[in-house]
Amino acid sequence: MVHFILLSLVIATQPKVGFGIGQTLGSHLLTPSLFTMRVPLGESFVIAPELNFAYSSSDAEIDSVTGSNYTVGIEGNLHYAILKRNKTSLYGIGGIGFKISKDTRNWYEHWYPDSLVEIEEVTSSHSYGINLGLGMEQFLRDNLSIYISSLSNITRTSEEKERKRDGEEETIRKNTDLSLDFQNLKCCIYLIWYIL
Numbered sequence: 001m002v003h004f005i006l007l008s009l010v011i012a013t014q015p016k017v018g019f020g021i022g023q024t025l026g027s028h029l030l031t032p033s034l035f036t037m038r039v040p041l042g043e044s045f046v047i048a049p050e051l052n053f054a055y056s057s058s059d060a061e062i063d064s065v066t067g068s069n070y071t072v073g074i075e076g077n078l079h080y081a082i083l084k085r086n087k088t089s090l091y092g093i094g095g096i097g098f099k100i101s102k103d104t105r106n107w108y109e110h111w112y113p114d115s116l117v118e119i120e121e122v123t124s125s126h127s128y129g130i131n132l133g134l135g136m137e138q139f140l141r142d143n144l145s146i147y148i149s150s151l152s153n154i155t156r157t158s159e160e161k162e163r164k165r166d167g168e169e170e171t172i173r174k175n176t177d178l179s180l181d182f183q184n185l186k187c188c189i190y191l192i193w194y195i196l
Contacts, residue, residue, distance in 0.1 A: 016040060020147065022190030024052075034188060038079075046079040046091070052099070065107040073099035077131055087139035093131065093149060100126045109165075120164040121172075129155030137192075147190040155179050 018038030036050040052073035059066045077095030084090075103123040108116045133151035140146065161173040 016143070016194040018145075018192040018194040020190040020192035022147075022188050025187040025189060034190065036190060036192070038192060038194070044081045046081075048075075048077045048079055048095075050075040050077065065105060067103070067105040069101070069103045071099065071101040073097060075131060079135060089137045091135040091137065091149075093133045093135050093151060095131045096128070097131055097153070098126070098128045100124075117166050121161065122164075123159065123161045125157055125159040127155050127157035129153050143194040145192045145194070147192055149188050149190075151186045151188075153179070153186070 016038075017040070018036075020036045020038070022034040022036065024034065033054045034050060034052050036048055039047045039049075041047060050073075052071070052075070055068070055070045057066075057068040075095055075097035077093050079091040079093050082090045082092050101124070105121045107119055109119050110116060131151045131153055133149060135147060135149035137145050137147045156176065156178050158176045159173070160171065162169060162171050
């Protein structure tokens, strides 16, 4: 009942809810990995939950190294309209985010005299932090827009690297750090379709 009332209030205040896909600039072209939603609150604020998913795998025949990597990130950002002109808007962005990733590598090592031992290395990490940045939205039609954002992050990351060899497991590295990433800004581009 409470969810229905909140949804009714959102629709009553601003009827356009947006859904979009996008990608981080500099990553694989034409492989969208960002999925977002835009929920306007009044004239100036927009809530933007976002899911980031990426997966890759490799299989090298020469050295028999196989591997896979996946990343899942969830963000909740609040966009504030600093400037609006016709079909163009400039937004200030603030929010929080959480990300987990896992990288696995498998290969075989030769042991004396003539035996092979499988080695597996797993690097797993999780991070959470604060997002700060700017975004610009340009409407192509009344219900279709292109949104470009640039975010910097204050992030706390915990990482652990483990190796399994011949049934034995050892931790190679385990560390936690705090990073302020204001130089390598994460730039993303979205195509957003508004409904309702």
